[in-house]
Amino acid sequence: MTTKKHTATIHDVARQAGVSVSTVSRVLNARVDVAEETQERIESAIESLGYTSSLAARSMRSRKNFLIGLIMPDIEYPFAVEIMKGVNQAIAQSEFDLLVYTTGNVQKSVTASHEQHFIALLNNSITDGVIIVAPAAASFESNSPIVSIDPHQIHPNFPSIHANNYQGALDAMTYLIRLGHRRIGFIAGRPELESAKRRLSGYHDALAKAGIAVDETLIAPGDFTEKTGVEATTKLLNLPDPPTAIFACNDQTAMGVYTAAENLGLKIPEDLSVIGFDNIPEAKFRKLTTVDQFLVKMGYLATEMCIKLINKETLESDILKIPTELVVRESCRAI
Amino acid sequence: MTTKKHTATIHDVARQAGVSVSTVSRVLNARVDVAEETQERIESAIESLGYTSSLAARSMRSRKNFLIGLIMPDIEYPFAVEIMKGVNQAIAQSEFDLLVYTTGNVQKSVTASHEQHFIALLNNSITDGVIIVAPAAASFESNSPIVSIDPHQIHPNFPSIHANNYQGALDAMTYLIRLGHRRIGFIAGRPELESAKRRLSGYHDALAKAGIAVDETLIAPGDFTEKTGVEATTKLLNLPDPPTAIFACNDQTAMGVYTAAENLGLKIPEDLSVIGFDNIPEAKFRKLTTVDQFLVKMGYLATEMCIKLINKETLESDILKIPTELVVRESCRAI
DNA sequence: TTGAAAGCGCTAACAG
DNA sequence: CTGTTAGCGCTTTCAA
Numbered sequence: 001m002t003t004k005k006h007t008a009t010i011h012d013v014a015r016q017a018g019v020s021v022s023t024v025s026r027v028l029n030a031r032v033d034v035a036e037e038t039q040e041r042i043e044s045a046i047e048s049l050g051y052t053s054s055l056a057a058r059s060m061r062s063r064k065n066f067l068i069g070l071i072m073p074d075i076e077y078p079f080a081v082e083i084m085k086g087v088n089q090a091i092a093q094s095e096f097d098l099l100v101y102t103t104g105n106v107q108k109s110v111t112a113s114h115e116q117h118f119i120a121l122l123n124n125s126i127t128d129g130v131i132i133v134a135p136a137a138a139s140f141e142s143n144s145p146i147v148s149i150d151p152h153q154i155h156p157n158f159p160s161i162h163a164n165n166y167q168g169a170l171d172a173m174t175y176l177i178r179l180g181h182r183r184i185g186f187i188a189g190r191p192e193l194e195s196a197k198r199r200l201s202g203y204h205d206a207l208a209k210a211g212i213a214v215d216e217t218l219i220a221p222g223d224f225t226e227k228t229g230v231e232a233t234t235k236l237l238n239l240p241d242p243p244t245a246i247f248a249c250n251d252q253t254a255m256g257v258y259t260a261a262e263n264l265g266l267k268i269p270e271d272l273s274v275i276g277f278d279n280i281p282e283a284k285f286r287k288l289t290t291v292d293q294f295l296v297k298m299g300y301l302a303t304e305m306c307i308k309l310i311n312k313e314t315l316e317s318d319i320l321k322i323p324t325e326l327v328v329r330e331s332c333r334a335i
Numbered sequence: 336m337t338t339k340k341h342t343a344t345i346h347d348v349a350r351q352a353g354v355s356v357s358t359v360s361r362v363l364n365a366r367v368d369v370a371e372e373t374q375e376r377i378e379s380a381i382e383s384l385g386y387t388s389s390l391a392a393r394s395m396r397s398r399k400n401f402l403i404g405l406i407m408p409d410i411e412y413p414f415a416v417e418i419m420k421g422v423n424q425a426i427a428q429s430e431f432d433l434l435v436y437t438t439g440n441v442q443k444s445v446t447a448s449h450e451q452h453f454i455a456l457l458n459n460s461i462t463d464g465v466i467i468v469a470p471a472a473a474s475f476e477s478n479s480p481i482v483s484i485d486p487h488q489i490h491p492n493f494p495s496i497h498a499n500n501y502q503g504a505l506d507a508m509t510y511l512i513r514l515g516h517r518r519i520g521f522i523a524g525r526p527e528l529e530s531a532k533r534r535l536s537g538y539h540d541a542l543a544k545a546g547i548a549v550d551e552t553l554i555a556p557g558d559f560t561e562k563t564g565v566e567a568t569t570k571l572l573n574l575p576d577p578p579t580a581i582f583a584c585n586d587q588t589a590m591g592v593y594t595a596a597e598n599l600g601l602k603i604p605e606d607l608s609v610i611g612f613d614n615i616p617e618a619k620f621r622k623l624t625t626v627d628q629f630l631v632k633m634g635y636l637a638t639e640m641c642i643k644l645i646n647k648e649t650l651e652s653d654i655l656k657i658p659t660e661l662v663v664r665e666s667c668r669a670i
Numbered sequence: 671t672t673g674a675a676a677g678c679g680c681t682a683a684c685a686g
Numbered sequence: 687c688t689g690t691t692a693g694c695g696c697t698t699t700c701a702a
Contacts, residue, residue: 007455007459007476007477007478009694009695009696010695010696011695019672019673020672020673020674021673021696021697022672022673022674022675022696022697022698023671023672023673025696025697025698026672026697028697029697033671033672034671034672035671035672038671038672050448050451050455050476052451052452052455052456052459053695053696054395054459054460054694054695055391055394055457055459055460055461056390056391056392056394056395056460056461056694056695056696057391057395057460057694057695057696057697058695058696058697059390059391059678059696060389060391060395060677060678060679060680060694060695060696060697061677061678061695061696061697061698062678062697063696063697074423074427075419075420075423075433075435076419076420076423076424084411085410085411088409088410088411088437089411090439091437091439091440092409092438092439092440093439094439097437097438097439098410098435098436098438098439099434099435099436100410100433100434100435100436101433101434101435102423102426102432102433103427103432103433104423104424104425104426104427104429104432104433105426105427116385116387117387120342120385120387121390122390124342124387124389124390125389125390125391125392126390126391126461141342141385142342143342281616281617282620285617285620285621286620344679344680345679345680346679354688354689355688355689355690356679356680356681356689357680357681357688357689357690357691358687358688360680360681361681361687363680363681368687368688369687369688370687370688373687373688388679388680389678389679389680391678391679391680392678392679392680392681392694393679393680393681394680394694395678395679395680395681395693395694395695395696396679396680396681396693396694397681397694398680398681460695
């Protein structure tokens, strides 16, 4: 007699053990009121059948699945990878497993209605709670907890983790100004993101505080990619009166600054000082001075927060702000 | 009247649109055989309710979910990250979304029965196919396709992607030997992995072919981590007759070689030549000579393979071997 | 201590 | 073109 293609269900286990499905369900859920002997019989049936209960079916009866979801538009960015590392660390220490959901592509999933869709997809069925990265929407409906990392909106209706982007930018600029720089270029990030706006404010305010007039030609648009970092830098360095330093909105962009400078035969930091924002591993190898945004830590804390919420513990605060720190490496020099 | 905590179901949509649930189901799926006017009414009901169909419930009726699973013991390793990038790229171009499953920790999930469990968890419910990385088991039961990347076993009962580890190791060694090296250290990988065994064979055979006797003291155990790379290198370099070059079983380990050499006040490549295996981004920044294992490509091809299987297309072969290539950077020199 | 039965939200015949 | 009906595999009362 050959086994059917069909994988084992709770019924198969019940039949093999000579009990009813409800009894099997009981031992599956670690209920106490099952006779020792029955329990053993069922367990060995489970073993011999290689039975694993269906996630889908279990989810439908709304039990806890010990599963946390992480919604990421695109898994490839260093930014995303760092956050995932943090989440992974927290997961490793917990009783939860992790389900990362991605469409593989920002384009596919950038609207608020898509976000709501993904949340519903996970949280209304298989997942006990969800972490969403850089959501555009200001509110979500969900019957399980949601935690967001770096949301577009400042005051969403769900708990969120933010880095102190403003203070970080201020620190970076103050450092450059102390070094004697007066003409400092800025390569912006995606303008719709709260984090990018804050970093720009820091740039502005640091200049103002130092009594340096803002030169709009020194502010280049960007989108957090290396490619626009290259383009923006090329433009800035070809200015009649080019900057002596560039503060890039994130590390990816700063990597582009390196590339562009090399293309133009310039050396960092001899000819140009550079600071990035984020502190991804690539930045470390480039010896790039960065504002540490604690990406890993954000992922870690978001996960902790989510687990607390799932366990119905109360949060000290709905908004967690992580302090930033300037990491000085070898990419800047005094003028 | 306040909305209930309960999120909208297909019943709510049906009621709101004044039709039966099966009609709603129809527009949700095939969308043939439904009057235009009815369709519109249902769609606007879906819109206004913010309805998303339950993944769990849908999965139970065994429909296609356009979801591929990727099972990863630990998401943090550069190795894992590179594979995920490749998978992500293939996913981005496909109509499938991706669900990465991880326990956050290799320990939690290293046994064959765990693997079977995860496969069953995903494939017997929500996922249309699964990619599993470095599985220990030789066979799995599942009613949806499985593709593996770098399985422990050479001939598993499921399709798999392998890099040509043997040829790669041969190339690396041949290169070092041509450079004049005679005493070449080897830092091994996890001995239970097929890939690690093959690389060691390549090391042995290249020496034999060059007529160089194998010195067992030059072969250090390792486990693919930077930490053991440091330890092994320290040991090797403190030998009475230390090696002039080290071939590390993977890039992480090779990074450890760098660290250890620096600790000992040695320079690479002036005092020591190093080659790693994998070609992760960190290696690039270290200017480390590597054997490109096409990690990204493995992820990409595995995903393609999985999609083909899901679509019931036939594979040319159950085993896909990816050629490797030596990427010469600045970490080796002639003797 | 166990079983029968109801139903979670959905899809898929089968009628009409 | 649309509604009725019967489950998918599981948990959970409620009885026995």
